[in-house]
Amino acid sequence: MRRVLILGGGFGGVSAAHVLRQELAEDDEIILIDRREYFSVGFRKTWALLGISPFADGQRPLKSLERQGISVMRETITKIDPAAKAVEVDHGRIEADAMIVALGSQLAPGLIPGFEEHALNAYDAATIPEAKQRLDAFEGGIVVVGIFGVPYSCPPAPYEIAILLQEHFAARGLDFSMQAFTPLPMSLPILGDAGCEVIEGYLAKKEIRLHPNRKALRVTAGEIHFTTGRMSYDLLLGIPPHRCPQVVVEAGLAKESGWVEVDSRSLETSFDDVYAIGDLTTIPLANGKRLPKAGVFAEAQGEVVAKLIAAGFNNSESTARFEGLGACFLEIGNGEALLVEGDFLAEPAPLVSLTEASSTYADEKFSFESERLLKWFGK
Numbered sequence: 001m002r003r004v005l006i007l008g009g010g011f012g013g014v015s016a017a018h019v020l021r022q023e024l025a026e027d028d029e030i031i032l033i034d035r036r037e038y039f040s041v042g043f044r045k046t047w048a049l050l051g052i053s054p055f056a057d058g059q060r061p062l063k064s065l066e067r068q069g070i071s072v073m074r075e076t077i078t079k080i081d082p083a084a085k086a087v088e089v090d091h092g093r094i095e096a097d098a099m100i101v102a103l104g105s106q107l108a109p110g111l112i113p114g115f116e117e118h119a120l121n122a123y124d125a126a127t128i129p130e131a132k133q134r135l136d137a138f139e140g141g142i143v144v145v146g147i148f149g150v151p152y153s154c155p156p157a158p159y160e161i162a163i164l165l166q167e168h169f170a171a172r173g174l175d176f177s178m179q180a181f182t183p184l185p186m187s188l189p190i191l192g193d194a195g196c197e198v199i200e201g202y203l204a205k206k207e208i209r210l211h212p213n214r215k216a217l218r219v220t221a222g223e224i225h226f227t228t229g230r231m232s233y234d235l236l237l238g239i240p241p242h243r244c245p246q247v248v249v250e251a252g253l254a255k256e257s258g259w260v261e262v263d264s265r266s267l268e269t270s271f272d273d274v275y276a277i278g279d280l281t282t283i284p285l286a287n288g289k290r291l292p293k294a295g296v297f298a299e300a301q302g303e304v305v306a307k308l309i310a311a312g313f314n315n316s317e318s319t320a321r322f323e324g325l326g327a328c329f330l331e332i333g334n335g336e337a338l339l340v341e342g343d344f345l346a347e348p349a350p351l352v353s354l355t356e357a358s359s360t361y362a363d364e365k366f367s368f369e370s371e372r373l374l375k376w377f378g379k
Protein backbone atom coordinates (compact mmCIF):
# COMPACT_ATOMS: atom_id res chain seq x y z
CA MET A 1 0.00 0.00 0.00
CA ARG A 2 1.24 3.48 -0.87
CA ARG A 3 0.00 6.82 0.37
CA VAL A 4 -0.46 10.22 -1.32
CA LEU A 5 -0.89 13.32 0.81
CA ILE A 6 -2.80 16.22 -0.70
CA LEU A 7 -2.36 19.49 1.18
CA GLY A 8 -5.39 21.66 0.49
CA GLY A 9 -8.90 20.85 -0.71
CA GLY A 10 -9.42 23.75 -3.10
CA PHE A 11 -9.59 23.63 -6.90
CA GLY A 12 -6.21 21.93 -7.33
CA GLY A 13 -6.35 19.52 -4.40
CA VAL A 14 -9.86 18.22 -5.11
CA SER A 15 -9.12 17.81 -8.82
CA ALA A 16 -5.95 15.83 -8.00
CA ALA A 17 -7.78 13.65 -5.48
CA HIS A 18 -10.51 12.85 -7.99
CA VAL A 19 -8.10 11.67 -10.70
CA LEU A 20 -5.82 9.85 -8.26
CA ARG A 21 -8.75 7.77 -7.03
CA GLN A 22 -9.42 6.70 -10.62
CA GLU A 23 -5.77 5.91 -11.35
CA LEU A 24 -4.48 4.26 -8.16
CA ALA A 25 -5.04 0.75 -6.86
CA GLU A 26 -7.86 0.41 -4.34
CA ASP A 27 -5.55 -0.17 -1.40
CA ASP A 28 -3.41 2.89 -2.17
CA GLU A 29 -4.36 5.60 0.28
CA ILE A 30 -5.25 9.21 -0.63
CA ILE A 31 -5.38 11.64 2.27
CA LEU A 32 -6.61 15.19 1.66
CA ILE A 33 -6.07 17.71 4.45
CA ASP A 34 -7.84 21.05 4.70
CA ARG A 35 -8.83 23.27 7.58
CA ARG A 36 -12.01 24.26 5.78
CA GLU A 37 -15.15 22.19 5.93
CA TYR A 38 -16.46 23.07 2.48
CA PHE A 39 -15.33 23.45 -1.11
CA SER A 40 -16.71 26.24 -3.28
CA VAL A 41 -15.50 27.92 -6.47
CA GLY A 42 -13.94 31.40 -6.28
CA PHE A 43 -16.70 33.34 -8.02
CA ARG A 44 -19.29 32.13 -5.49
CA LYS A 45 -17.94 34.91 -3.29
CA THR A 46 -19.04 37.53 -5.82
CA TRP A 47 -22.45 35.95 -6.27
CA ALA A 48 -22.94 35.75 -2.47
CA LEU A 49 -21.72 39.31 -1.96
CA LEU A 50 -24.15 40.73 -4.51
CA GLY A 51 -27.05 38.46 -3.57
CA ILE A 52 -27.03 36.78 -7.00
CA SER A 53 -27.02 33.30 -5.46
CA PRO A 54 -26.39 32.20 -1.86
CA PHE A 55 -23.08 30.66 -0.78
CA ALA A 56 -24.74 27.47 0.42
CA ASP A 57 -25.94 26.61 -3.11
CA GLY A 58 -22.33 26.25 -4.26
CA GLN A 59 -20.80 24.64 -1.18
CA ARG A 60 -19.99 20.95 -0.91
CA PRO A 61 -18.63 19.28 2.24
CA LEU A 62 -15.09 18.00 1.65
CA LYS A 63 -16.00 15.01 3.85
CA SER A 64 -18.32 13.80 1.09
CA LEU A 65 -15.19 12.82 -0.88
CA GLU A 66 -14.90 9.91 1.57
CA ARG A 67 -17.73 8.16 -0.28
CA GLN A 68 -15.29 7.83 -3.17
CA GLY A 69 -12.48 6.36 -1.06
CA ILE A 70 -10.58 9.59 -0.37
CA SER A 71 -9.72 10.16 3.32
CA VAL A 72 -10.39 13.73 4.39
CA MET A 73 -8.85 15.27 7.50
CA ARG A 74 -10.12 18.61 8.73
CA GLU A 75 -6.89 19.93 10.22
CA THR A 76 -4.58 22.92 10.03
CA ILE A 77 -1.21 22.05 8.54
CA THR A 78 1.37 23.60 10.84
CA LYS A 79 4.57 22.23 9.30
CA ILE A 80 5.60 20.70 5.97
CA ASP A 81 8.71 18.50 5.74
CA PRO A 82 9.14 18.12 1.98
CA ALA A 83 12.31 16.00 2.22
CA ALA A 84 10.36 13.39 4.20
CA LYS A 85 7.08 13.98 2.31
CA ALA A 86 5.45 14.57 5.69
CA VAL A 87 3.30 17.16 7.42
CA GLU A 88 2.45 18.08 10.96
CA VAL A 89 -1.15 18.86 11.83
CA ASP A 90 -2.77 19.68 15.16
CA HIS A 91 -3.06 15.98 15.99
CA GLY A 92 0.28 14.57 14.87
CA ARG A 93 2.56 13.83 11.92
CA ILE A 94 1.61 12.10 8.67
CA GLU A 95 4.11 10.67 6.18
CA ALA A 96 3.52 9.64 2.60
CA ASP A 97 5.12 8.29 -0.58
CA ALA A 98 4.16 11.36 -2.62
CA MET A 99 2.86 14.76 -1.72
CA ILE A 100 0.88 17.47 -3.56
CA VAL A 101 1.06 20.96 -2.11
CA ALA A 102 -2.10 22.85 -3.08
CA LEU A 103 -2.64 25.37 -0.28
CA GLY A 104 -3.55 28.29 -2.54
CA SER A 105 -2.49 31.83 -1.75
CA GLN A 106 -2.84 33.51 1.59
CA LEU A 107 -4.69 36.82 1.73
CA ALA A 108 -2.57 39.42 3.52
CA PRO A 109 -4.79 42.48 4.20
CA GLY A 110 -2.59 43.30 7.22
CA LEU A 111 0.17 44.43 4.82
CA ILE A 112 -1.87 47.55 4.04
CA PRO A 113 -2.38 49.60 7.22
CA GLY A 114 -6.06 50.47 7.60
CA PHE A 115 -7.32 47.87 5.09
CA GLU A 116 -8.93 45.61 7.69
CA GLU A 117 -10.50 48.56 9.48
CA HIS A 118 -11.88 50.44 6.49
CA ALA A 119 -12.12 48.22 3.39
CA LEU A 120 -14.52 45.38 2.63
CA ASN A 121 -12.49 42.33 1.58
CA ALA A 122 -13.99 41.07 -1.69
CA TYR A 123 -11.89 37.88 -1.71
CA ASP A 124 -12.42 36.41 1.76
CA ALA A 125 -15.35 34.02 2.16
CA ALA A 126 -15.34 34.63 5.92
CA THR A 127 -15.98 38.37 5.58
CA ILE A 128 -18.49 38.21 2.73
CA PRO A 129 -21.65 38.09 4.95
CA GLU A 130 -20.60 41.28 6.75
CA ALA A 131 -19.58 42.92 3.47
CA LYS A 132 -22.99 42.05 2.02
CA GLN A 133 -24.70 43.73 4.96
CA ARG A 134 -22.63 46.86 4.40
CA LEU A 135 -23.51 46.88 0.68
CA ASP A 136 -27.19 46.42 1.52
CA ALA A 137 -27.05 49.37 3.94
CA PHE A 138 -25.18 51.65 1.49
CA GLU A 139 -27.18 54.71 0.57
CA GLY A 140 -25.02 56.32 -2.09
CA GLY A 141 -21.74 58.17 -2.56
CA ILE A 142 -18.32 57.32 -3.99
CA VAL A 143 -17.69 53.60 -4.50
CA VAL A 144 -14.14 52.35 -5.10
CA VAL A 145 -13.00 48.85 -6.09
CA GLY A 146 -9.26 48.59 -5.51
CA ILE A 147 -6.50 46.09 -6.20
CA PHE A 148 -3.96 46.38 -3.39
CA GLY A 149 -1.20 44.13 -4.72
CA VAL A 150 -0.07 41.84 -7.53
CA PRO A 151 -0.19 38.99 -8.27
CA TYR A 152 -3.75 38.23 -7.18
CA SER A 153 -6.18 35.41 -8.00
CA CYS A 154 -8.29 35.59 -11.13
CA PRO A 155 -7.09 38.88 -12.64
CA PRO A 156 -10.43 39.73 -14.36
CA ALA A 157 -12.49 39.22 -11.15
CA PRO A 158 -12.12 42.75 -9.69
CA TYR A 159 -13.46 44.25 -12.93
CA GLU A 160 -16.35 41.82 -12.92
CA ILE A 161 -17.07 42.76 -9.30
CA ALA A 162 -17.01 46.47 -10.21
CA ILE A 163 -19.40 46.02 -13.15
CA LEU A 164 -21.85 43.83 -11.22
CA LEU A 165 -21.71 46.14 -8.22
CA GLN A 166 -22.51 49.10 -10.48
CA GLU A 167 -25.58 47.26 -11.80
CA HIS A 168 -26.57 46.28 -8.26
CA PHE A 169 -26.54 49.87 -6.97
CA ALA A 170 -28.12 51.26 -10.16
CA ALA A 171 -30.99 48.77 -9.78
CA ARG A 172 -31.55 50.13 -6.27
CA GLY A 173 -31.75 53.65 -7.71
CA LEU A 174 -28.85 54.96 -5.61
CA ASP A 175 -27.00 58.15 -6.38
CA PHE A 176 -23.36 57.05 -6.63
CA SER A 177 -20.19 57.20 -8.72
CA MET A 178 -17.66 54.42 -9.20
CA GLN A 179 -13.92 54.20 -9.62
CA ALA A 180 -11.45 51.34 -9.71
CA PHE A 181 -7.67 51.25 -9.32
CA THR A 182 -4.84 48.85 -10.04
CA PRO A 183 -1.08 49.05 -9.45
CA LEU A 184 -0.63 47.73 -13.01
CA PRO A 185 -0.30 50.01 -16.04
CA MET A 186 -3.51 48.62 -17.60
CA SER A 187 -6.49 46.47 -16.61
CA LEU A 188 -5.24 43.03 -17.76
CA PRO A 189 -1.71 43.26 -19.18
CA ILE A 190 -1.79 39.63 -20.37
CA LEU A 191 -4.38 40.73 -22.98
CA GLY A 192 -2.18 43.43 -24.46
CA ASP A 193 -3.39 46.90 -25.46
CA ALA A 194 -6.27 45.78 -27.68
CA GLY A 195 -7.78 43.40 -25.11
CA CYS A 196 -7.42 45.96 -22.33
CA GLU A 197 -9.24 48.51 -24.46
CA VAL A 198 -12.18 46.11 -24.67
CA ILE A 199 -12.27 45.52 -20.89
CA GLU A 200 -11.82 49.20 -20.17
CA GLY A 201 -14.56 49.96 -22.71
CA TYR A 202 -16.98 47.80 -20.70
CA LEU A 203 -15.96 49.67 -17.54
CA ALA A 204 -16.45 53.02 -19.27
CA LYS A 205 -19.90 51.95 -20.49
CA LYS A 206 -20.87 51.55 -16.84
CA GLU A 207 -19.21 54.90 -16.03
CA ILE A 208 -16.54 53.20 -13.92
CA ARG A 209 -13.34 55.21 -14.11
CA LEU A 210 -10.21 53.00 -13.98
CA HIS A 211 -7.04 54.46 -12.48
CA PRO A 212 -3.96 52.42 -13.51
CA ASN A 213 -0.48 52.65 -11.91
CA ARG A 214 -1.97 53.28 -8.46
CA LYS A 215 0.03 51.56 -5.74
CA ALA A 216 -1.88 51.86 -2.47
CA LEU A 217 0.12 52.30 0.73
CA ARG A 218 -2.57 52.66 3.37
CA VAL A 219 -6.24 53.33 3.96
CA THR A 220 -7.74 55.84 6.35
CA ALA A 221 -11.37 56.78 6.96
CA GLY A 222 -12.63 58.06 3.62
CA GLU A 223 -9.24 58.06 1.83
CA ILE A 224 -6.86 55.70 0.06
CA HIS A 225 -3.24 56.87 0.08
CA PHE A 226 -1.05 55.96 -2.89
CA THR A 227 2.67 56.38 -3.57
CA THR A 228 1.52 59.54 -5.32
CA GLY A 229 -1.83 61.10 -4.46
CA ARG A 230 -5.02 60.06 -2.68
CA MET A 231 -8.53 58.99 -3.57
CA SER A 232 -11.73 59.58 -1.60
CA TYR A 233 -14.32 56.87 -1.00
CA ASP A 234 -17.55 56.29 0.88
CA LEU A 235 -17.51 52.55 0.22
CA LEU A 236 -14.28 50.66 -0.50
CA LEU A 237 -14.20 47.10 -1.77
CA GLY A 238 -10.63 45.79 -1.79
CA ILE A 239 -8.65 42.90 -3.19
CA PRO A 240 -5.93 42.48 -0.54
CA PRO A 241 -2.29 41.58 -1.29
CA HIS A 242 -1.73 37.83 -1.80
CA ARG A 243 1.22 35.87 -0.43
CA CYS A 244 2.46 32.29 -0.56
CA PRO A 245 1.17 30.57 2.63
CA GLN A 246 3.65 31.00 5.50
CA VAL A 247 3.79 27.25 6.18
CA VAL A 248 5.00 26.72 2.58
CA VAL A 249 7.63 29.47 2.88
CA GLU A 250 8.89 28.00 6.17
CA ALA A 251 9.23 24.58 4.50
CA GLY A 252 11.76 26.05 2.04
CA LEU A 253 9.45 25.45 -0.90
CA ALA A 254 9.10 29.11 -1.92
CA LYS A 255 12.03 30.68 -3.73
CA GLU A 256 13.25 34.26 -4.34
CA SER A 257 10.04 35.13 -6.19
CA GLY A 258 8.15 34.48 -2.95
CA TRP A 259 6.18 31.66 -4.63
CA VAL A 260 6.87 27.97 -5.35
CA GLU A 261 8.84 27.58 -8.56
CA VAL A 262 7.94 24.35 -10.31
CA ASP A 263 8.66 22.64 -13.59
CA SER A 264 6.00 24.31 -15.74
CA ARG A 265 4.92 21.07 -17.43
CA SER A 266 5.24 18.44 -14.65
CA LEU A 267 4.72 20.70 -11.58
CA GLU A 268 7.63 18.97 -9.82
CA THR A 269 9.34 20.90 -7.04
CA SER A 270 13.01 20.57 -6.13
CA PHE A 271 12.05 17.74 -3.71
CA ASP A 272 11.56 14.17 -5.00
CA ASP A 273 7.90 13.15 -5.32
CA VAL A 274 6.68 16.51 -4.06
CA TYR A 275 4.52 18.50 -6.49
CA ALA A 276 3.07 21.98 -6.12
CA ILE A 277 -0.01 23.19 -7.99
CA GLY A 278 -2.35 26.15 -8.18
CA ASP A 279 -2.14 29.65 -6.79
CA LEU A 280 0.98 29.13 -4.67
CA THR A 281 3.13 28.40 -7.73
CA THR A 282 4.70 30.84 -10.14
CA ILE A 283 5.12 29.79 -13.76
CA PRO A 284 7.00 32.00 -16.22
CA LEU A 285 5.50 32.66 -19.64
CA ALA A 286 7.47 33.15 -22.85
CA ASN A 287 6.93 36.93 -22.77
CA GLY A 288 8.37 37.33 -19.26
CA LYS A 289 4.95 37.57 -17.59
CA ARG A 290 3.62 34.94 -15.16
CA LEU A 291 0.77 32.45 -15.49
CA PRO A 292 -2.34 34.06 -13.95
CA LYS A 293 -3.60 32.46 -10.76
CA ALA A 294 -6.86 30.73 -11.70
CA GLY A 295 -8.93 27.73 -10.69
CA VAL A 296 -8.92 26.31 -14.22
CA PHE A 297 -5.13 26.07 -14.12
CA ALA A 298 -5.08 24.58 -10.59
CA GLU A 299 -7.62 22.00 -11.79
CA ALA A 300 -5.61 21.03 -14.89
CA GLN A 301 -2.40 20.87 -12.87
CA GLY A 302 -4.09 18.62 -10.30
CA GLU A 303 -5.03 16.18 -13.07
CA VAL A 304 -1.45 16.16 -14.42
CA VAL A 305 0.27 15.49 -11.10
CA ALA A 306 -2.27 12.77 -10.24
CA LYS A 307 -1.38 10.95 -13.46
CA LEU A 308 2.36 11.39 -12.91
CA ILE A 309 2.16 10.07 -9.35
CA ALA A 310 0.03 7.10 -10.42
CA ALA A 311 2.48 6.27 -13.21
CA GLY A 312 5.36 6.43 -10.73
CA PHE A 313 3.57 4.03 -8.35
CA ASN A 314 2.84 1.65 -11.23
CA ASN A 315 6.40 1.82 -12.64
CA SER A 316 5.02 3.07 -15.93
CA GLU A 317 5.52 6.23 -18.00
CA SER A 318 2.97 9.00 -18.31
CA THR A 319 2.79 11.61 -21.04
CA ALA A 320 0.63 13.89 -18.88
CA ARG A 321 1.88 17.46 -19.06
CA PHE A 322 0.37 20.81 -18.09
CA GLU A 323 -0.56 22.50 -21.38
CA GLY A 324 -1.31 26.00 -20.08
CA LEU A 325 -4.68 26.08 -21.84
CA GLY A 326 -7.51 27.80 -20.03
CA ALA A 327 -10.57 29.99 -20.20
CA CYS A 328 -12.25 32.15 -17.62
CA PHE A 329 -15.74 33.69 -17.72
CA LEU A 330 -16.00 37.44 -17.19
CA GLU A 331 -19.47 38.81 -16.54
CA ILE A 332 -19.80 42.22 -18.13
CA GLY A 333 -23.33 43.11 -17.05
CA ASN A 334 -26.77 43.01 -18.71
CA GLY A 335 -26.82 39.23 -18.18
CA GLU A 336 -23.84 38.72 -20.51
CA ALA A 337 -20.37 37.29 -20.12
CA LEU A 338 -17.34 36.79 -22.31
CA LEU A 339 -14.45 34.36 -22.17
CA VAL A 340 -10.83 35.27 -21.57
CA GLU A 341 -9.20 32.27 -23.21
CA GLY A 342 -5.81 31.24 -24.36
CA ASP A 343 -2.73 29.11 -24.72
CA PHE A 344 -0.70 30.69 -21.97
CA LEU A 345 2.45 28.58 -22.43
CA ALA A 346 2.62 29.23 -26.20
CA GLU A 347 5.98 30.29 -27.71
CA PRO A 348 7.24 32.90 -28.43
CA ALA A 349 4.38 34.59 -26.53
CA PRO A 350 1.09 33.57 -24.88
CA LEU A 351 -1.93 33.57 -27.20
CA VAL A 352 -4.74 35.10 -25.16
CA SER A 353 -7.91 36.62 -26.51
CA LEU A 354 -11.42 37.71 -25.62
CA THR A 355 -14.57 36.29 -27.16
CA GLU A 356 -17.65 38.33 -28.01
CA ALA A 357 -19.99 38.85 -25.07
CA SER A 358 -23.18 36.78 -24.95
CA SER A 359 -25.85 35.56 -22.55
CA THR A 360 -24.84 31.98 -23.46
CA TYR A 361 -21.48 32.49 -21.74
CA ALA A 362 -23.27 33.84 -18.66
CA ASP A 363 -25.33 30.60 -18.55
CA GLU A 364 -22.21 28.51 -19.13
CA LYS A 365 -20.61 30.09 -16.08
CA PHE A 366 -23.31 28.47 -13.93
CA SER A 367 -22.69 25.13 -15.67
CA PHE A 368 -18.92 25.51 -15.11
CA GLU A 369 -19.60 25.38 -11.39
CA SER A 370 -22.36 22.75 -11.35
CA GLU A 371 -20.44 20.34 -13.61
CA ARG A 372 -17.43 20.40 -11.32
CA LEU A 373 -19.48 20.01 -8.15
CA LEU A 374 -21.25 17.03 -9.68
CA LYS A 375 -18.06 15.42 -11.03
CA TRP A 376 -16.11 15.82 -7.79
CA PHE A 377 -18.75 15.50 -5.07
CA GLY A 378 -21.66 13.67 -6.67
CA LYS A 379 -25.29 14.61 -6.01
Ligand SMILES: Cc1cc2nc3c(=O)[nH]c(=O)nc-3n(C[C@H](O)[C@H](O)[C@H](O)COP(=O)(O)OP(=O)(O)OC[C@H]3O[C@@H](n4cnc5c(N)ncnc54)[C@H](O)[C@@H]3O)c2cc1C
Pocket residue numbers: 007008009010011012013033034035036041042043044045046075076077078102103104105122123153154157245247277278279280293294295296297298328329
Ligand atom coordinates in the same frame (compact mmCIF):
# COMPACT_ATOMS: atom_id res chain seq x y z
C1 LIG B 1 -13.87 36.44 -6.58
C2 LIG B 1 -13.09 35.37 -7.28
C3 LIG B 1 -13.50 34.92 -8.53
C4 LIG B 1 -12.78 33.93 -9.20
N1 LIG B 1 -13.22 33.51 -10.42
C5 LIG B 1 -12.53 32.55 -11.07
C6 LIG B 1 -12.98 32.08 -12.34
O1 LIG B 1 -13.98 32.54 -12.87
N2 LIG B 1 -12.24 31.11 -12.96
C7 LIG B 1 -11.12 30.59 -12.40
O2 LIG B 1 -10.49 29.71 -13.00
N3 LIG B 1 -10.66 31.02 -11.19
C8 LIG B 1 -11.34 31.97 -10.52
N4 LIG B 1 -10.89 32.41 -9.29
C9 LIG B 1 -9.59 31.95 -8.79
C10 LIG B 1 -9.66 30.58 -8.12
O3 LIG B 1 -10.63 30.57 -7.09
C11 LIG B 1 -8.28 30.22 -7.55
O4 LIG B 1 -7.31 30.42 -8.53
C12 LIG B 1 -8.27 28.75 -7.12
O5 LIG B 1 -9.16 28.56 -6.05
C13 LIG B 1 -6.88 28.31 -6.72
O6 LIG B 1 -6.92 26.95 -6.42
P1 LIG B 1 -5.88 26.33 -5.38
O7 LIG B 1 -6.20 24.88 -5.31
O8 LIG B 1 -4.50 26.74 -5.73
O9 LIG B 1 -6.18 27.03 -3.99
P2 LIG B 1 -7.55 27.19 -3.19
O10 LIG B 1 -8.71 26.85 -4.04
O11 LIG B 1 -7.47 28.52 -2.55
O12 LIG B 1 -7.45 26.06 -2.07
C14 LIG B 1 -6.47 26.08 -1.06
C15 LIG B 1 -7.01 25.29 0.13
O13 LIG B 1 -5.94 25.13 1.09
C16 LIG B 1 -6.49 25.28 2.38
N5 LIG B 1 -5.40 25.68 3.30
C17 LIG B 1 -4.57 26.73 3.16
N6 LIG B 1 -3.66 26.74 4.16
C18 LIG B 1 -3.95 25.67 4.96
C19 LIG B 1 -3.36 25.13 6.14
N7 LIG B 1 -2.29 25.67 6.72
N8 LIG B 1 -3.90 24.01 6.68
C20 LIG B 1 -4.99 23.41 6.10
N9 LIG B 1 -5.58 23.89 4.98
C21 LIG B 1 -5.06 24.99 4.41
C22 LIG B 1 -7.55 26.33 2.24
O14 LIG B 1 -8.52 26.20 3.28
C23 LIG B 1 -8.13 26.02 0.85
O15 LIG B 1 -9.28 25.18 0.90
C24 LIG B 1 -11.61 33.37 -8.60
C25 LIG B 1 -11.22 33.80 -7.32
C26 LIG B 1 -11.95 34.79 -6.66
C27 LIG B 1 -11.50 35.22 -5.28
